[in-house]
Amino acid sequence: MKVLFVCLGNICRSPMAEAIFNHKANQLLRADSCGTAAYHIGDEPDPRTLKVLKKHGIVCDHVGRQLAKEDFEKFDLILAMDKANLQDILRAGKNYSHKVKLMREYDPQGPGEVPDPYYGGDKDFQEVFDILERSIET
Structure with missing residues (x-):
């Protein structure tokens, strides 16, 4: 099963979801992430995203990209x-x-x-982490 997580800019929510999913998943499951907008193509995730992931022992080496037509064929969800x-x-x-x-x-x-934590602080990024982790574990 291949899963694609999508948010607007692909530097906060979707790369966080991708990293959590890949950290928890077995080798039969893989995830990627992207944004619907082209704002952050080629960028690393927001430093606050990386900080909350690191706090939970999760590594993220994602590079921002935009949703592509081939994603619809490539991903199951x-x-x-x-x-x-x-x-x-x-x-x-x-x-x-x-x-x-x-x-x-x-x-x-x-x-x-x-919620998009981009204009928030550490508490907002932790809230997003908690939501994503709960959703992924289900």
Whole structure:
């Protein structure tokens, strides 16, 4: 199974989800991440993302990239962090809606969106980590 995590810029939420998933998954499961926007192509994850991952013993060597047409064929499951990105993904891959879901559909504490921590602080990044970890462990 191949899973793709998608957020807007691909430097906070989706690379964090990718790193958590790959850290916890066995070799039969692999994940990647990307953004719907081209803001951070080639960039490393936000330093605060790396900080919270390191705190939990997770290494992340991700480089930002944008969602590509071939992703719809390559991945079995595409998880959007929020409704805006969900709509962008569905517009880009109209024939692949069966593969696309919101990340928090897997959160045992309830559906909703993964908040973007970009304009927040360490507490916000930890909150996102907790949401993603819960959702991935389900």
